[in-house]
Amino acid sequence: MFKKVSFVGAGSMAEAIITGMLAKGFLKSNEISVTNKENKERLERLVNLYQVDSSSDRGKVIKGADIVILSMKPKDIKDALHAIKGYIEPNQIVVSVLAGVSTDYISVELGLNAPVVRAMPNTSATIGCSATAIAGGKYANNEHIEKVKELFQTIGTTAVVDEADLHAITGLSGSGPAYIYYFAEAMEQAAKDAGINEEVAKELIIQTFVGAAQMLKTTKEEPAVLRKKITSPGGTTQAGVETLEKYKSQEALIACIKQAGARSVELGSAFQARSSTLK
Numbered sequence: 001m002f003k004k005v006s007f008v009g010a011g012s013m014a015e016a017i018i019t020g021m022l023a024k025g026f027l028k029s030n031e032i033s034v035t036n037k038e039n040k041e042r043l044e045r046l047v048n049l050y051q052v053d054s055s056s057d058r059g060k061v062i063k064g065a066d067i068v069i070l071s072m073k074p075k076d077i078k079d080a081l082h083a084i085k086g087y088i089e090p091n092q093i094v095v096s097v098l099a100g101v102s103t104d105y106i107s108v109e110l111g112l113n114a115p116v117v118r119a120m121p122n123t124s125a126t127i128g129c130s131a132t133a134i135a136g137g138k139y140a141n142n143e144h145i146e147k148v149k150e151l152f153q154t155i156g157t158t159a160v161v162d163e164a165d166l167h168a169i170t171g172l173s174g175s176g177p178a179y180i181y182y183f184a185e186a187m188e189q190a191a192k193d194a195g196i197n198e199e200v201a202k203e204l205i206i207q208t209f210v211g212a213a214q215m216l217k218t219t220k221e222e223p224a225v226l227r228k229k230i231t232s233p234g235g236t237t238q239a240g241v242e243t244l245e246k247y248k249s250q251e252a253l254i255a256c257i258k259q260a261g262a263r264s265v266e267l268g269s270a271f272q273a274r275s276s277t278l279k
């Protein structure tokens, strides 16, 4: 069991994970400790909403934690690592949810052989529905990975992957909910254009997403097979999908996911360059 989990960075991803862990009763509020950079309001928000412990004293936040979760933006990682490296205790697992930044970079900047594990969750963690990919760095053994898995299982499903795959996975399931919301926005606009009551449209759209996701999960049928079952020859679905094809929508979505993965590589390579100049 965990005694304490600490967050360095108190933004939306930290909040999503905290909400999920508390909702599952994985930890009590006072077993979660959070620190942030300058944004005091963010810290206050988390303290007021979730009664977690917080401090601007990084040593205090990190002390006694089983897991220290790094949850700042990639641009802030170097400063953050330098500010905490003096406080990391032996056997503490350092978990990074940052897009692109490698475990090697984190180990080099920390200057420690601490076990570093990367996790790529998504914001559905807020309601216990994240899809989290997990990869261990060179100092992380199976036991460390299992512990991190245990934590992230409280906020959804987990999959242990090779670190090299995390770039593509970040573009797929880390950013993934945003693509679904983008699609939902388009459906809302189409309903509005058709003069459908906003509340009615919202409910219909949400249930359409939930139902389709449940169909994929429950029937385990291929998406293309499920789609064909809806598509009557010469019917409405065919007319709709043909329009999607006219706009090359599938190509656009594939390019979108690849581009997001490529951005993760780009973010990561900037950090690789910096760490190797330090060696």
Ligand SMILES: NC(=O)C1=CN([C@@H]2O[C@H](COP(=O)(O)OP(=O)(O)OC[C@H]3O[C@@H](n4cnc5c(N)ncnc54)[C@H](O)[C@@H]3O)[C@@H](O)[C@H]2O)C=CC1
Residues within 6 Å of the ligand: 008, 009, 010, 011, 012, 013, 014, 035, 036, 037, 038, 039, 042, 071, 072, 073, 074, 076, 079, 080, 081, 083, 097, 098, 099, 120, 121, 122, 123, 174, 175
């Ligand atoms: N938002 C998302 O859907 C997902 C985000 N991520 C990753 O999570 C990380 C955080 O993303 P968000 O929570 O969306 O960002 P955010 O901007 O909401 O939060 C980042 C927080 O880190 C704090 N911070 C900056 N420098 C710091 C330092 N030196 N020490 C302590 N705290 C510091 C900032 O004050 C801010 O509150 C990013 O690296 C992102 O790649 C991963 C998966 C999904």
Ligand SMILES: O=C(O)[C@@H]1CCC=N1
Residues within 6 Å of the ligand: 099, 170, 174, 175
């Ligand atoms: O947009 C980003 O960079 C982060 C990583 C995955 C989701 N959000």
